[in-house]
Amino acid sequence: MEFALSEEQRLLQDSVTRYLESQCTLDHVRAAVENEVTKHTEVWNGLSDMGIHGIIIPEDFGGVGLGFLEAALIAEALGRTVAPVPFIASCVMAPVAILAAGNASQKDIWLPKIASGETVFGVGVSEQVGRRETNGIQFSDGKLTGKAMFVLEGMSADMLIIADDKGVMHIVDANAKGVTRRNLKTIDKTRAVAEVVLENAAADTLSGSQNNTEALLKTIDTGRLMLAADTLGASEVMIEKAVAYAKERKQFNRVIGSFQAVKHMCAEMATELEPCRSLVWYAAHSVNHIPDESRLLACHAKAHLSEIGRFVAKTSTEVHGGMGFTDLLGLHYWFKRIGLDRQLLGAPELIREEAAVAQGW
Amino acid sequence: MDLAYSAEYDDFRSEVQQFLKEHGHKSPKGRMGWGKTDDEGRSWQQLLIEHGYAARTIPKEYGGYGAEADVLKNHIIAEEFVKAKARPGHSGDPRLVPTLLELGTEAQKKAYIGPTISGEMTWCQGYSEPGSGSDLASLSTKAVLEGDEWVINGQKIWTSGAQYADMIFCLVRTEPDAPKHQGISYLVFKMDTPGIEVRPLVTMTGEAIFNETFYTDVRVPKDQIIGARGEGWFVANATLKHERGSLGDPNQLETRFGALVKMLKSEKIDGKPLIKYPAYRDRLLQLQARVLSMKCNGMRILSASIKDQEPGLCRWIVKLLGCELNHQMAALAIDAMGELGVLYEDSPYLRDYGMWQRNYMLDLGLIIGGGTAQIQKNMIGERALGLPKEPKYKD
Ligand SMILES: Cc1cc2nc3c(=O)[nH]c(=O)nc-3n(C[C@H](O)[C@H](O)[C@H](O)COP(=O)(O)OP(=O)(O)OC[C@H]3O[C@@H](n4cnc5c(N)ncnc54)[C@H](O)[C@@H]3O)c2cc1C
Numbered sequence A: 001m002e003f004a005l006s007e008e009q010r011l012l013q014d015s016v017t018r019y020l021e022s023q024c025t026l027d028h029v030r031a032a033v034e035n036e037v038t039k040h041t042e043v044w045n046g047l048s049d050m051g052i053h054g055i056i057i058p059e060d061f062g063g064v065g066l067g068f069l070e071a072a073l074i075a076e077a078l079g080r081t082v083a084p085v086p087f088i089a090s091c092v093m094a095p096v097a098i099l100a101a102g103n104a105s106q107k108d109i110w111l112p113k114i115a116s117g118e119t120v121f122g123v124g125v126s127e128q129v130g131r132r133e134t135n136g137i138q139f140s141d142g143k144l145t146g147k148a149m150f151v152l153e154g155m156s157a158d159m160l161i162i163a164d165d166k167g168v169m170h171i172v173d174a175n176a177k178g179v180t181r182r183n184l185k186t187i188d189k190t191r192a193v194a195e196v197v198l199e200n201a202a203a204d205t206l207s208g209s210q211n212n213t214e215a216l217l218k219t220i221d222t223g224r225l226m227l228a229a230d231t232l233g234a235s236e237v238m239i240e241k242a243v244a245y246a247k248e249r250k251q252f253n254r255v256i257g258s259f260q261a262v263k264h265m266c267a268e269m270a271t272e273l274e275p276c277r278s279l280v281w282y283a284a285h286s287v288n289h290i291p292d293e294s295r296l297l298a299c300h301a302k303a304h305l306s307e308i309g310r311f312v313a314k315t316s317t318e319v320h321g322g323m324g325f326t327d328l329l330g331l332h333y334w335f336k337r338i339g340l341d342r343q344l345l346g347a348p349e350l351i352r353e354e355a356a357v358a359q360g361w
Numbered sequence B: 001m002d003l004a005y006s007a008e009y010d011d012f013r014s015e016v017q018q019f020l021k022e023h024g025h026k027s028p029k030g031r032m033g034w035g036k037t038d039d040e041g042r043s044w045q046q047l048l049i050e051h052g053y054a055a056r057t058i059p060k061e062y063g064g065y066g067a068e069a070d071v072l073k074n075h076i077i078a079e080e081f082v083k084a085k086a087r088p089g090h091s092g093d094p095r096l097v098p099t100l101l102e103l104g105t106e107a108q109k110k111a112y113i114g115p116t117i118s119g120e121m122t123w124c125q126g127y128s129e130p131g132s133g134s135d136l137a138s139l140s141t142k143a144v145l146e147g148d149e150w151v152i153n154g155q156k157i158w159t160s161g162a163q164y165a166d167m168i169f170c171l172v173r174t175e176p177d178a179p180k181h182q183g184i185s186y187l188v189f190k191m192d193t194p195g196i197e198v199r200p201l202v203t204m205t206g207e208a209i210f211n212e213t214f215y216t217d218v219r220v221p222k223d224q225i226i227g228a229r230g231e232g233w234f235v236a237n238a239t240l241k242h243e244r245g246s247l248g249d250p251n252q253l254e255t256r257f258g259a260l261v262k263m264l265k266s267e268k269i270d271g272k273p274l275i276k277y278p279a280y281r282d283r284l285l286q287l288q289a290r291v292l293s294m295k296c297n298g299m300r301i302l303s304a305s306i307k308d309q310e311p312g313l314c315r316w317i318v319k320l321l322g323c324e325l326n327h328q329m330a331a332l333a334i335d336a337m338g339e340l341g342v343l344y345e346d347s348p349y350l351r352d353y354g355m356w357q358r359n360y361m362l363d364l365g366l367i368i369g370g371g372t373a374q375i376q377k378n379m380i381g382e383r384a385l386g387l388p389k390e391p392k393y394k395d
Helices: A006-024 A026-034 A041-047 A068-080 A087-101 A102-114 A214-248 A258-289 A291-318 A323-325 A332-343 A348-358 B007-025 B039-051 B071-083 B096-103 B106-118 B232-246 B250-266 B278-306 B316-341 B352-368 B373-383
Strands: A119-123 A138-140 A143-152 A158-162 A169-173 A179-183 A193-202 B123-126 B144-147 B147-159 B167-173 B186-190 B196-202 B208-221
Touching: A006 A068, A006 A323, A026 A332, A026 B106, A068 A087, A068 A214, A087 A119, A087 A143, A087 A158, A087 A169, A119 A193, A143 A158, A143 A179, A143 B196, A143 B250, A158 A193, A169 A193, A169 A214, A214 A258, A214 A291, A214 A332, A214 B232, A258 A291, A258 B278, A258 B316, A291 A323, A291 A348, A291 B278, B007 B039, B007 B232, B007 B250, B039 B106, B071 B250, B071 B278, B096 B106, B096 B232, B144 B167, B147 B167, B167 B232, B186 B208, B186 B352, B196 B250, B250 B278, B250 B316, B250 B352, B278 B316, B316 B352, B316 B373
Parallel strands: A119 A158, B123 B167
Antiparallel strands: A119 A143, A138 A143, A143 A193, A158 A169, A179 A193, B144 B147, B147 B208, B167 B186, B196 B208
């Protein structure tokens, strides 16, 4: 019985975190954001050199064949550094969809390209999660027509995975005829979500998702899990920054961390976040090892981290006083990262309802 | 991450299950009684000690089972007892016995541990005073050595169970001139010693759980001190650590969550179960995520303890979050029951023996007792996060 990271997992986490902390500093992030870049080329290639793109892709398809816990550790590290890279959509959700529902040739073609970083995938599942502002994506005669909203990494993607109104997933060339993409500006400039309008766009159906929603659900579950891990990482940093600031900033001739109001804000953030780490580990571990529990756990991880993340984002900002509110300090990048994570793939109330249904309640 | 158990532990689990299958029906049904008055409880405890499911790691010579320490086996025992709804065994007072084992003399261990784990000798904790709660080290009940005896004068308060206890472990000031943390000693003595007066205090639940206890020229043999003179604060802290560990236990959180779900499914408004109402449902799911995360947090602590590592922050938070979570579960139960939720004592229509209101109040006591929530936050802030202490207050 061991509920802890293995030596290899710790090493992976350390090396990715160290790499990102030196190569994806706030200055790098700012520069990317100013140029509307959500796929920071150097960082993306650097991660590729470390084998991160193929983290969950089996070795037979050119990946490294690790599990979802490893993927969650990467997502956490990316959240820590508010990294502008399309990891969740392209390296987790798309391969999950293709592995679960793709045919042999789709796997042979796309998985190695994802693993090498040659192809970036965006993922649009708005037909199936909190559908708004759309009127259904229909599939007939090998063509898709309709509108996908909040397509994850839709702008930087070369290829898209789009779920239609029946829950069937298709691969679509992002630059093909009949595909129009538009960036939807959000609070968080480190990642892009797009509106994708499809007019008789050629689609290569993931046939395993016909009459079978499992693949789609698993794609969504793992996406939620990664968003939870991203929030975990971003929240950790917000707490670290608040504690550091509270030890250094002086008012009334005292460091503010000696004021109990400030100390308790820090203690509450740390207390609330600490069990979240264990929840994310367990939920990620369950995808590979306890699949019966993994839907429920992914729901809980996403919804709970959204709540705690929001609390941490607000409280950490308050600890920083006026400085927390400025662009100068840049704390808002983490605040907004957590804010976007919360809304994507289902906000907490909707997800909790799904969790209730999943238990037959 | 490897949540599987090795064959040795799987076998051990089967043994525990087998035992519970055979003997589980002997487990007392009601609430834990007080030592001597609870015959059924004591014979159950005796049976558990014989099989190694209570007082497991306490050496044989002190009346325990004498097994080697094995956190995982303890964990398996606890889990199986919860599953079987059997009353768990105990290892005597969880604050006192570990202290005796660590710091008691051979004679003290011999005299106290055996009867304590069997339930013949019960204890109360005499720490808090009217003027010294969170600031416990300022306590002023004093003991003076006269010949071969300590002579104790002063008052304690919130002394839980003092009205039933045979013995007390008590903090007294023995070195009035030393700095406050260094002037305290840890004494143990009989509650029927002349000069002790116990006045029960009724709590908000309506029961007298704790007491005021008064000490007037109470004479206690000199050797009934645990540890050295003036070192009582450090002796006591060894036990505070154990107490903090047991409040907010995740097994208990899961049990209560199960009861909450059961109630929300069986109670109905106009024939529709409460669990189908979105507002209650949403709160329930929020609590479930918290219970789950505390369970995972508990596994992480367990895993660290197996490897003899300091679990760090994940241990510091257990009392604070666990007690709060218990309280919130009771709150949801009460809210969802509506008017029925306020019924109490022996009212008609009472649900679950009135346990939700009772727990709602008792949990608040546990949020306060054993180190208040605010004191927990001070400790987490200062010890775990390294934030500076408050400057000393000067008039
Ligand atoms: C159900 C129950 C059972 C108990 N059983 C026992 C027992 O068996 N034996 C025993 O010795 N004691 C027992 N206690 C006492 C318990 O340990 C004390 O109540 C507790 O330590 C708080 O002390 P106090 O009641 O004097 O409150 P106070 O210390 O006066 O606190 C009052 C308020 O001030 C806050 N406060 C105080 N100091 C600080 C600070 N430095 N920073 C921030 N806030 C602060 C507290 O958090 C609280 O909100 C029991 C208490 C309860 C509720």
